[in-house]
Amino acid sequence: MLSKNKIKFIQSLSRKKVRDQEQLFLVEGNKIVLESIDSDFGIEMICATPEFSDRFFADKNLQCELIECSEDEIKKASLLQNPQQALALVKMPTPELSLQKATDKLFLALDFIQDPGNMGTIIRIADWFGIRDIICSQNTTDCFSPKVIQASMGAIFRTSIHYLNLEESLLKANHLDIPVYGAFLEGENIYQSPLSPNGILVMGNEGNGISEQIERFIDHKIHIPSFAGKENGSESLNVAVATSICCSEFKRRTIKK
């Protein structure tokens, strides 16, 4: 059974302040709950219907509190419109950033991404392209908010997301001779630019792009050209879409022929 207090507590995790205090975040949905259990993340508590529990947890050695409850109780605690049979409270990881790794791997850096849907989609894209580290400016939307978790489709469990002073991180990268790329509306045509298999790719805010403070640290300004021709196309691409195109182009070049 799920007590009123527990329901209240679960719901309070919709607030960043509470998440930070408790160092916990909420994961909802059958598939993503199972992914959380199989991940390296610590689980504080799982709420699931007895059917779900019997089916999926019987052969698992769960290391956390398991509360069996009705679908109705999950519905009460849920922040989703269509809750499922399980939710989990997951411990926030404390990943350490080793910039040194960017001497042979590609990192992503986000400068003030605001929309949780974009954020989640970007995490999913990073996961697809094998990018394991995402550095976020401190004003980037919280990756542990329920909307981001949903949009990331489980990719949150396979990426290390670092909220840091982005300027300082990029300054360090400059000192380490790690190439820093940034996506701009003007810059070198990405398809014709030399791209290294390692480095940091910076993506900017939805409305304003990469900020001036961050621009200073960027060695290579790249842009995705429009093919709309004289007919004048859209002015810009959605930032998650632009991220996917950039990652695709970086990673394509690493394929051995």
Add this chain to the structure above:
Amino acid sequence: MLSKNKIKFIQSLSRKKVRDQEQLFLVEGNKIVLESIDSDFGIEMICATPEFSDRFFADKNLQCELIECSEDEIKKASLLQNPQQALALVKMPTPELSLQKATDKLFLALDFIQDPGNMGTIIRIADWFGIRDIICSQNTTDCFSPKVIQASMGAIFRTSIHYLNLEESLLKANHLDIPVYGAFLEGENIYQSPLSPNGILVMGNEGNGISEQIERFIDHKIHIPSFAGKENGSESLNVAVATSICCSEFKRRTIKK
């Protein structure tokens, strides 16, 4: 002034049935209203505040009814959370599909895309990459719904969207020797596949991909490989993201070196 009846009528355009009957759709937001006026689409009516009207319509020879009204009245009629100073009722176009054009241009085809946000983003991507024709299966979400219009960011005015029997269209394409590509979770690595500058690229449903009925007409199955390696990444990409990566790869190949 905006009468109660007009407000009711504007709101009724949130329903596909009414849109189809009236052959009109609703466009909201200052920027996109201005784009609609500059497009080839016919405008039935514009509602705008006097300030907006003075600023933007003074030197335009508007060919439609213009109703000046207060922001409050626009708010009443609006389907948005944060309405702006203008909205327009735009006439649905009746584009004619010339498949023959796919002998030297790239078309996009959508097989049962359900999510309006994805649909709008895909239209914006098509516009960016200079793809002027999108063929949609009849069960694909309506491109004139308010959510699609918003997500398309004006790209709706620069693309021809054809709701047709997709099977018949692809069968014709097969007969015309127009290459038909389809994005699958399994298929030839897109980065290593020959891609022609023309043809039809089919993208499938969010959950189920391309349907069996449509698969039969596809000459070239392509897929975007994951770079997640042994760590096992996400199972799939969002369909709009996958569309952007595929379009990027097709169009990149057309750049003259």
